[in-house]
Amino acid sequence: MSQREPRSQARSSTDHTLAHWLAAxxxxxxxxxLDPDNRLTCHVHGRWIHQCVSSPLHVNPVTRHRWCRACETELPVAVDELARTVTMRCPRCNQGISAATARLLAACRASLSHVSGKARPRLVA
Ligand SMILES: [Zn+2]
Ligand SMILES: [Zn+2]
Structure with missing residues (x-):
């Protein structure tokens, strides 16, 4: 209840871009x-989708987002911001990708490459 200071708000231009995309x-x-599955931003967490997709909130056994039905287990997410790759794989059967998970993965890859493309620091002479 006491954490109300807007400390981390409006830190950088990246945040501004994020706010813009979120609203749009x-x-x-x-x-x-816009299909919710195609969003690059997450309206629940207020972040780029690849930044919060590892949250348990993004696991959904009904729609099978990040969910392996065969093993009844959630798929862990590995985000590599340097290599710009996002992977989800069931730890038990090594597969478990549903159509919903495939769309989620595509959105994560798109948001990751969007951010890395924009966030490349400019050389200041
Ligand atoms: Zn989220
Ligand atoms: Zn599995």
């Missing part, structure tokens, strides 16, 4: 123009 995707989704 919220709007597109509300208008039915």
């Amino acid at each position: 995707e919220d709007e597109g989704e509300d208008a039915g123009r």
Whole structure:
């Protein structure tokens, strides 16, 4: 209850871009123009999807996002920001990718490459 200071708000231009995308995707989704699975941002966590996809909130046994039905277990996420890769694989059967998980993976890869493309620091002379 005491953590109300907006400490980490508006740190960098990356955050500004994120806020912009979040708002635009919220709007597109509300208008039915954007499929929630195709979002690069997460409206629950207020982050890029690859930054919060490892949260348990992104596991859904019903839609099978990050869920292996055969093993009834969640798929861990490995995000490599340097290599720009995102992988999800069931620790038991080594597979477990559903259509929903495949779309989630595609969104994570897209958000990761979007951020790494934009976030490349400019050389200041
Ligand atoms: Zn999230
Ligand atoms: Zn499995």
